[in-house]
Amino acid sequence: MKPIETKQEYSNYVDQKSPNSPILKNCFNAFWVGGLICTIGQIIFDFCTFKGADETSASTIVSIILIGISALLTGLNIFNKIGKFAGAGSLVPITGFANSIVSPAIEYKSEGYIMGVGGKMFTVAGPVLVFGISTSVLIGILGTVPISFF
Amino acid sequence: MDFIQSIDFLQLIKCFIVGGLICIIGQILIDKTKLTPARILVIFVTTGAILGGLGIYKYIIDFAGCGATVPLTGFGANLAKGALTEIKDSGILGAFTGGVRASAGGIAAAIVFGYIASLISKPKIKKQ
Numbered sequence: 001m002k003p004i005e006t007k008q009e010y011s012n013y014v015d016q017k018s019p020n021s022p023i024l025k026n027c028f029n030a031f032w033v034g035g036l037i038c039t040i041g042q043i044i045f046d047f048c049t050f051k052g053a054d055e056t057s058a059s060t061i062v063s064i065i066l067i068g069i070s071a072l073l074t075g076l077n078i079f080n081k082i083g084k085f086a087g088a089g090s091l092v093p094i095t096g097f098a099n100s101i102v103s104p105a106i107e108y109k110s111e112g113y114i115m116g117v118g119g120k121m122f123t124v125a126g127p128v129l130v131f132g133i134s135t136s137v138l139i140g141i142l143g144t145v146p147i148s149f150f
Numbered sequence: 151m152d153f154i155q156s157i158d159f160l161q162l163i164k165c166f167i168v169g170g171l172i173c174i175i176g177q178i179l180i181d182k183t184k185l186t187p188a189r190i191l192v193i194f195v196t197t198g199a200i201l202g203g204l205g206i207y208k209y210i211i212d213f214a215g216c217g218a219t220v221p222l223t224g225f226g227a228n229l230a231k232g233a234l235t236e237i238k239d240s241g242i243l244g245a246f247t248g249g250v251r252a253s254a255g256g257i258a259a260a261i262v263f264g265y266i267a268s269l270i271s272k273p274k275i276k277k278q
Contacts, residue, residue: 023181030177031170034221038169039162041216046161050153059219059228060255066220067259075267088176091187092194093169093220098260100191105268117268124188125260128222132195132229133249139203140233140245 026087033082033089041066041093063094070095074102100124161215168214172221191222198226203234228253 041062048058070090073079079099083090090096101121108120122129179190198221201207207227210218218224232252236244250257 023178026181027174027177030173034173034176035166035170035217038214038217038220039166041220042162042165043157045216046157047153050156056252059216062216062220063225063253063256064259067256068263071260071263071267075271077271088180088190089170089173091180091190092173092176092222094222094225094256096187096191097222097225097256098264100188101260101264102267102271105264106271109268109271113269117265121261121264121268124191127188128191128195129257131192132199132226135196135199135203135226136229136233136249137245139199139230140237140248141242143203143234144237144242144245 029085030087030089030092033086034093035089037066037090037093037095066094067098070098071102074099075106097125097128100128164214165217168210168217169220170217172218172223194222195226195229198223199230200226202227202230225253225256 044062044065045058048061049055053061070079073082079090079095080103083096083099090099101124104120104123105117108116110116111120176190176194179185179193180187185193198207201210201223207218207223208231211224211227219228229249229252232250233245233248236248236251238244240247
């Protein structure tokens with residue numbers, strides 16, 4: 001092997017030797033953390049239906065509990081550490097939605113409790129709600145079309 | 151004790167695998183594209199709403215339970231399902247009320263717990 005002399009050669013060498021390892025590792029971490037969060041949700045869901053709740057209420061309770069836990073963990077600065085490790089594993093479940101509300105709210109706390117916390121809460125969650133709700137309204141409108149024609 | 155006996159472990163495994171796979175899709179989007187996390191959340195919710203509207207997502211929910219409902223695609227699918235259920239009762243008005251009604255619990259919880267959590271937390275001083 002010829003000796004490495006420049007930084008460019010070194011970075012080429014590194015790229016060549018480790019092309020896939022970070023993405024594989026990230027995907028593995030995302031997989032098991034994301035899977036675990038969903039499984040915790042499933043256990044809460046099973047417990048609610050076991051106690052006699054119907055499925056719709058049970059999944060709402062699951063969302064509320066997971067959102068509450070992740071909001072609290074974000075406030076205590078624990079969630080960010082999980083997020084760094086798990087990447088999409090904690091971002092894609094509903095926990096990521098709660099985290100996306102609390103993180104900017106804390107960051108802009110110095111701008112006051114109304115415009116700082118209350119306003120910046122929706123920096124990320126705002127677009128999510130805008131596109132989610134708009135799509136659902138559009139789907140609903142499209143869904144009424146066949147009924148009103150026939 | 152009865153509850154522990156009633157747990158369906160096969161269901162938990164299906165939930166774990168499907169939930170994990172949905173997160174892997176997100177991770178690949180993060181690593182392979184320049185999309186910010188905010189855009190990824192938007193993409194997941196919108197995709198979920200479209201799949202829910204087309205009636206595809208409910209098969210994933212039947213198979214994986216919370217493995218499909220806990221990721222944000224499930225949030226989107228729930229919005230779409232709410233809109234489609236409510237138009238049967240109240241027509242076009244249901245398109246506007248149904249989605250938000252179905253996911254009101256999650257949205258309200260996120261706002262209230264989010265606000266409380268921000269109040270109890272101290273902003274971190276950024277390291278230079």
